Amino acid sequence: MERVRYAVVGAGWISQIAFLPAVAQTDNSEVAAIVSGSTDAARKLADFHGIPEVLAYDAYDALLASDRIDAVYIALPNSLHADYTIRALKAGKHALVEKPLAPTVAECQAMIEASEVSGAYLMTAYRLHHEPGTIEVLERIRRGEIGDPRVFTSVFGFQSAPDNHRLRAEHWGGPLQDIGVYCLNAARHVFGDEPTEVAAMGSHGDGDPRFSEVEESVAVTLRFPRGRLAQFIASFGTDEQDSYTVLGTKGALDVSPAFRFETALALTQRAAGVPQDRVVASDCDHFGAQTAYFSDCIRRGQRPEDDGAEGLADVAIMRAIEEAMSTGQAQPVTLPPRPAHPGPDTLRRVPRTDHRLVL
Known part of the structure; x- marks a missing residue:
């Protein structure tokens, strides 16, 4: 695929100020849909960023079942991370999930299992691993x-x-x-x-x-x-x-x-x-860098360094x-050692932008 198509799930402050502006700065990613409980505000964001589709949460599963997106960015309150992520992974959509990955270790494990079963990648949004x-x-x-x-x-x-x-x-x-x-x-x-x-x-x-x-x-x-x-x-x-x-x-x-x-x-x-x-x-858009890295992983069939197990460890x-x-x-505390750590291979350089709308 030329560009990985993301659905932004949760159009709150972090999506508005950071993720939505950043994706357009990459050369391998785009936002194809916004899923939000406030569709009027989401439409303003979609119009501003040139995003073709806005959906309410009750249309989420239908979107996941379609071929209109490849991945989701989960920017919901922590308590909702596991549910919306597991649904995406079971549908074969890759998931980039804000930290902390989930409130409990059991939920993190369920998210990792869903990723392993479907083959879709799960990445915890540790943006600092890529700047x-x-x-x-x-x-x-x-x-x-x-x-x-x-x-x-x-x-x-x-x-x-x-x-x-x-x-x-x-x-x-x-x-x-x-x-x-x-x-x-x-x-x-x-x-x-x-x-x-x-x-x-x-x-x-x-x-x-x-x-x-x-x-x-x-x-x-x-x-x-x-x-x-x-x-x-x-x-x-x-x-x-x-x-x-x-x-x-x-x-x-x-x-x-x-x-x-x-x-x-x-x-x-x-x-x-x-x-x-x-x-x-050097100046770098952290959210653009992490998205570019995850999209590279998806396109290359390479498991991300900051995967579900990385998120589980912090939880x-x-x-x-x-x-x-x-x-x-x-x-x-008893945890297995990490197989990898951030390094030059996880680094991406994406320029910043002032093109943003915060409602």
């Missing part, structure tokens, strides 16, 4: 430029709007699931390994009604093999910050900004506390973190 800044950080670590990485620390926080569905427990919302997952995923690939134990504390703020159902902030410590440690804080109630530091035996990497898609990643390499090098990543760890917060006791 140049993250790959540069990981390649410097692999080349031994800071010695052996021993400690990872990270902070990701901002003020969440009170009407955000990520503040609702029914959708498995909260700062851990929404932004802590970035810190967690970064630590796993910086060390190239899976944690063996987690400890955590959470706070519901100081009487802020936004945090009656989910935490305002979470603080997490993870033990990795070879005596390595990682810590991160994720918060919906602070000033904006997204950064991480990797401390090695011979140097360190400070990365700030680190996680957001609106800005280019910047890294400073230090030795003995003295800055040695500062690099700002399993986050569930252990929740248990640690609830019980006050450290929790063991």
Whole structure:
């Protein structure tokens, strides 16, 4: 196929500001349909982006049964990921699913099984696996430029709007699931390994009604093999910050900004506390890069690096973190090693665009 045809399922903020504008920047992907509960708004988006079809959710299965699309992009609340993904995979449509992959390990496993049975690919939307800044950080670590990485620390926080569905427990919302997952995923690939134990504390703020159902902030410590440690804080109630530091035996990497898609990643390499090098990543549309990569996988018949098992790993760890917060006791984690990590082969360079409509 020349271009992979996507249906965008869920036309909310992330689809409007990021995914829909990005796809047109690739040379191997296009959006053929929008599936939404607000068809009037979806039609405005479709007209703006030149998308031929708008459907309500009750027409989803008929779309999947047709030959009008090849893949879906699932941008629904976390609680709906598994249902809409499994339906697509069973129909033979490839699925790119926003993180976290699903609220439970069992749902993640069911999604993976549906992919294996049908042969359609399942990819977790880890956009940072495909942009140049993250790959540069990981390649410097692999080349031994800071010695052996021993400690990872990270902070990701901002003020969440009170009407955000990520503040609702029914959708498995909260700062851990929404932004802590970035810190967690970064630590796993910086060390190239899976944690063996987690400890955590959470706070519901100081009487802020936004945090009656989910935490305002979470603080997490993870033990990795070879005596390595990682810590991160994720918060919906602070000033904006997204950064991480990797401390090695011979140097360190400070990365700030680190996680957001609106800005280019910047890294400073230090030795003995003295800055040695500062690099700002080349401009790249993160969502365009991940879509171009997934479309390449589909066209080549190649399983994506950030597959369903990658998404399941973060969900399993986050569930252990929740248990640690609830019980006050450290929790063991047992996961198989990943067969691959982000690298030059997962990198795609897609230019940014200002052509977007946010309703």
